[in-house]
Each structure stands twice: as structure tokens, then as C-alpha cells.
Amino acid sequence: MASCPANSFNFNTTLCACTPGHVLQHVRNTCVLYEGNSTILTDSGVDYYALSFPETLFAFDTIKKFTQSQAVFLEVTLVMLLSWLLFCVFLRCTKLGDGRNVWFKIRWWISRLDICFATRHWLDDQKVVTKRKTELGGAFSMASWILFIGLFAVLLYQIISKRSIEVHNVRATNGPELASFINDMEFNITTVSSMSCANLRNLGNIVTGNPGFIDQRVVPLSTLANYSCYNSSMGPTIALKCKNCKVIYDHMYISWQFVDLPNSPAIAVGFEFRLTSMDIAKKHVSFVSGTLKNGSDFDDSPVTFRGNQSNIVKFNLFPRIYHNLHELKLIQPLFHEFIPGSVLRDTNELRASLESSTDGLVNTTLFINFLSDYVVEIDKQNILGPVSFLADLGGLYCISIGIFFYLLIQVYFLHTDCMLYSGLG
Known part of the structure; x- marks a missing residue:
């Protein structure tokens, strides 16, 4: 009688076959x-x-796999927001030196992006001694704009994606x-x-x-x-x-x-x-x-x-x-x-x-x-006419603006009073 591998049996005395539902793996010589x-x-x-665009103007087919749902917009917004904040934290940890190195210059320009908290930078520069808020204002201002644009894109995508239905x-x-x-x-x-x-x-x-x-x-x-x-x-x-x-x-x-x-x-x-x-x-x-x-x-x-x-x-x-x-x-x-x-x-x-x-x-x-x-x-058939679409778009804009200002208020209370002094002339 032949010696058969695991999960197998003899037939015709000298031959082997796998039990029902099992198949022979030749490499391991076993029935699985x-x-x-x-x-x-x-x-x-x-x-x-x-959401579609004319192929002659925009090759939408080549990137549509990356925009299959509004979750992608949220993920991109989150990545951009965290990247920006981590970059600003990194700059806060750098040494200022004599105020002429590249890190100081980057922090100085970020402070100029403050469009919400300290908005008189350009007027203050005309003074002999300038006193202004740190780059935290610019950092949080840009973070608010990133979040606003991301949420606006998500809501806009949701409205457009639900404008039509498939008809068979x-x-x-x-x-x-x-x-x-x-x-x-x-x-x-x-x-x-x-x-x-x-x-x-x-x-x-x-x-x-x-x-x-x-x-x-x-x-x-x-x-x-x-x-x-x-x-x-x-x-x-x-x-x-x-x-x-x-x-x-x-x-x-x-x-x-x-x-x-x-x-x-x-x-x-x-x-x-x-x-x-x-x-x-x-x-x-x-x-x-x-x-x-x-x-x-x-x-x-x-x-x-x-x-x-x-x-x-x-x-x-x-x-x-x-x-x-x-x-x-x-x-x-x-x-x-x-x-x-x-x-x-x-x-x-x-x-x-x-x-x-x-x-x-x-x-x-x-x-x-x-x-x-x-x-x-x-x-495809549209379920929203032009008037309805514009009305929804207006409502979307109001909601997004409300979210934006709410975030600005939250950032304002988190904003510190740290000062950075710079002597001019």
C-alpha cells in the first residue's frame, strides 16, 4: 500500500487521492x-x-479615481492643515540668531499673513520701533483659510454629486x-x-x-x-x-x-x-x-x-x-x-x-x-434646476462663511500675546 500525504487516502492499492474538498499542492506534496x-x-x-469637465479643457478621467468621494477632500484638508501647523511649530523651535537667518525671515513673512488679528503690520513698519504680534496670528489665519476652503469644497462636492440620478x-x-x-x-x-x-x-x-x-x-x-x-x-x-x-x-x-x-x-x-x-x-x-x-x-x-x-x-x-x-x-x-x-x-x-x-x-x-x-x-437626468442649484449654492456659501467666522473666534481666544520686537533704522 502506498504512503499518501495528509488529508488523502489510497485507491487501487498503489494510488493516492485527496479527500473531498481538498486539492494537492505539488510543492509541499500535501492535500489542503x-x-x-x-x-x-x-x-x-x-x-x-x-462633476464633469470637457475633455479638451481638463483631463478629468485621469484624476477622477482620486476624487471618488467627499472623504478625499476631508483627508486632503486634514493633511494640509496638520502639515501647516507642524511647519509652524518647527519654525517656533528654531533659533532667531541675529535676526537675519532664513528661519527668522520665514517667521517674519508668516507674521505678515496675519489677516485676522494684527492687520496694521505695514503701517507699523513706518515707525522707528515696531511692535507686533508673533507669527502665531499668520499661522492660525492660514489654518483657518485651509479649513474653510476644505469644508467649502466638501459641501460643494456634495451638492453637485446629488444633482443628477441614473435612469434605466x-x-x-x-x-x-x-x-x-x-x-x-x-x-x-x-x-x-x-x-x-x-x-x-x-x-x-x-x-x-x-x-x-x-x-x-x-x-x-x-x-x-x-x-x-x-x-x-x-x-x-x-x-x-x-x-x-x-x-x-x-x-x-x-x-x-x-x-x-x-x-x-x-x-x-x-x-x-x-x-x-x-x-x-x-x-x-x-x-x-x-x-x-x-x-x-x-x-x-x-x-x-x-x-x-x-x-x-x-x-x-x-x-x-x-x-x-x-x-x-x-x-x-x-x-x-x-x-x-x-x-x-x-x-x-x-x-x-x-x-x-x-x-x-x-x-x-x-x-x-x-x-x-x-x-x-x-x-442621467438632473433633479435640480438652475434656480434650485444657485439657491443651494448660496445656502452653502452662508454655511461655510459661518463656519469660517466660528473658527476665527476660536482661534482668537487661543491666540497668545507673545511679542516679537524688531528695531528698524
């Missing part, structure tokens, strides 16, 4: 539990920002209109296992229409997309790529199998997928990705996929027209359902399956449903 995240991620490929309209469509949806599409699905592409069989055809009905057709997969298989760290990955793809079929079925090979049985513990769609300008990419481990809603115990019944992964393709983005036409892929095929949960069942000549395969079917009856139109 597959714990893939089952969260399904979906992205429409279109980011909405109510679903309407019936026809074949010629759907033919105008030309996207680059790519599908990758990894069968999580210790198998390789050498186990792959029967990938090369696509079934369209409804199986068993008069509209069923079997055509070569190469007429729709380029396909390949490559070995990854998680297992063999099936890649389907279609450039300038026109989706002309409502229902598409693509099937393949992994079969037993000597010392490489056909077993899998899950599937990882990613389906993407990109517009012809290559500016927007919509996708759906996720991990499939167990199709049961009542039992999340580890399982192993092996047997004749096919594991069916269903996707829907939604055609979308974005009128607010220069009539962008983008197909949105969405995960619909996973129907597990032959599933083994017990070690004895898996051992019996591995020793059977009829169960030596992992069947997988990709089902794509193109919702060709309807198209989703997306646009």
Missing part, C-alpha cells in the same frame, strides 16, 4: 482544503461622477440593432484541481439554439471565438477570446471534459471564472468573476466534482446603451446560476468512483444566454 471566496464580483465598467429604460429591440453591439469578449474558467490540460477532451464545438428543438445547431467553436487551454497554479484554465465579437445567438452551450490519466485522476474541488466585455474603443470593461465550490444552499461542506453529470455554469449577457457616454454600447455579463453535476462528499464514495471505469471524467458546460429581446438604455 480549498477555501476559495464564493463572493461574485460584478462591475459595469462605467464609473459615474456627477428597458425597451424592445431587433436584430440589426443588436448587431451594432461589437465588443471584445473573453471568458476564463479554471477547474481547481491537480489536473493539467493533458486531461482535456472534446472542446471545439458550440451548440446554439434550444437543444432538442428545430433551432438547434452545432458549429465549430472557432467560428465564434479563439479557444485554448493553459496550466495555472490552480489547475487547467480554459480561455475563450472573441475580438470584435457580434453575439448573434440567443443561447449558446460550450462543453468540455477532463478525463482520467495514469496517476492523474479527473477530480476537481471547484471552479474560478471571469467573463469580461470591452468596448471597441477599449475604454470601458465590464466583467463578472467569482468562485464556485458547492451548488447547495443548505450544505456548504467540502465536495469533489467527478462523474458523468455535467456541471453547468449559466451567464446572462445584457446589451446596454449609455446615452450619457456618447452612445456607448457595452454588453454587461452577469452570473446567473451554477448547477453542480456529479458531486461526492464522502471519502468512501470518492474511492468507489475512482476505482470505477465509468466515472472517470469531470463534465463542464458553459451556458450563455444573450438577452436579445430587450436593450437597457442608461442616461
